[in-house]
Amino acid sequence: MPYRGPYCYRKWQFRRQRLLRIVVMILNPAHLHRLCVHVMKKAPTAVLTGKTELFTQSGIGVPNPKLETDAQKNFSAVRAATVVAQRNLLETIQGIQITSNTTVESGIAQNDTIVTRLEGTLKRSQAIGKPSFLNDGSVSVVVRYFMSDLNALLVSRDPYGASSGSKSQGPDPYGKKSGVYEPKSAGGNSPNKEMPVSSAQGGTYSGLIVDARGLNIKPALSPKVLDGEGNVVYGVERTDRSFNISQGIVGYAKNPESAKNNTRIKGNPLTVKAVKASGNASTDVVVSKEDSENLLSLYESQSFLREGRVIVLVD
Structure with a gap:
């Protein structure tokens, strides 16, 4: 201290x-x-x-x-x-x-x-x-x-400054607020129309696997998935509180097969590759621009992210 x-x-x-x-x-x-x-x-x-x-x-x-x-x-x-x-x-x-x-x-x-x-x-x-x-x-x-x-x-939003390490800016094309992406209001240019992956193209996903092996990621209670600019794509701010309490923000696994068979995401999970670790303790993961846009689209069209159905693969 x-x-x-x-x-x-x-x-x-x-x-x-x-x-x-x-x-x-x-x-x-x-x-x-x-x-x-x-x-x-x-x-x-x-x-x-x-x-x-x-x-x-x-x-x-x-x-x-x-x-x-x-x-x-x-x-x-x-x-x-x-x-x-x-x-x-x-x-x-x-x-x-x-x-x-x-x-x-x-x-x-x-x-x-x-x-x-x-x-x-x-x-x-x-x-x-x-x-x-x-x-x-x-x-x-x-x-x-x-x-x-x-x-x-x-249970309370951001009780320990969970988003303090993320970038905070004013409005942008995605309507993000305080470093967290927010959906645009009706009538605006919805990001869903421009995303490469949609519910129809990729099917209905049962969860998300973030492959962060080789990045020396350290487990945490409230990690974040960020884009390349440091904006929060997934974290405590974007999940339902009841799921936060019952199962946490993310789960961790070391083996892809055990992750896929985990009841948290079992079925048809989407897998993305993390590009680097972020934060003082290396608990957050950064994904590519394409993957971050895909996740934003899926956040609006499907429920697995809001329900915290996310597993991070670590070494």
Whole structure:
């Protein structure tokens, strides 16, 4: 975070400390110190799975030796392990890229709302399976966190300046506004008439595959597809909010066949080739002028883009 004076720095530190206390507050802070005195940390092992779209994190806890019965000791170890797993999960979430310019952690400094939203979503993180009781007496717990909970953070339009990296200009032949293409009003020259690909020519598409292999694209919660001038062709601004929450802006895959068989776009997906990466963190993709015009036409004539049926192929 850039230094902006003592007041701003203290405010940022306060928000960060508050967020780090969220997991502890989840599990009854009044008694937590008595039940979970001894805690062992395990390195974060978060996994994002393309099929189930969830993160998993593990934690290890040891029983409190001051407790009398085995049941109490086991319970204290499970509670301690759960706290560690959720804390590791929080640390992982903080490093997730939201846009090319913003991570969850930096978003905390920009927006108080993210702290409140994370409190609610972390409370819903669930344990996977039963606790594993290890030979040394410690207990291992794995918790899961669904992508839909993170996507819910994007329910408001552009909450972290998602379009701040895109080009903003005045009106142009496509009627774009603030760097986002908008349809022309009735009676104007509709771009649909000039596009090389239309619904009739290309059929009805079930989704879009953006082949960005070889460009070192990094996954993000709210990436964008841009034209060569930096204008947004596809992104959070052009999708339905309900789909944003349920499945995110895009999906990611490494294999073309697995992408085509993904239920998100399965059927007759359109494939376009990205020409370069864009943004500070290389989360956005740039497509050719022809492809951007094709997508603009299809956005008006078909629904798959508004429904977020987009998968990006990465290395």
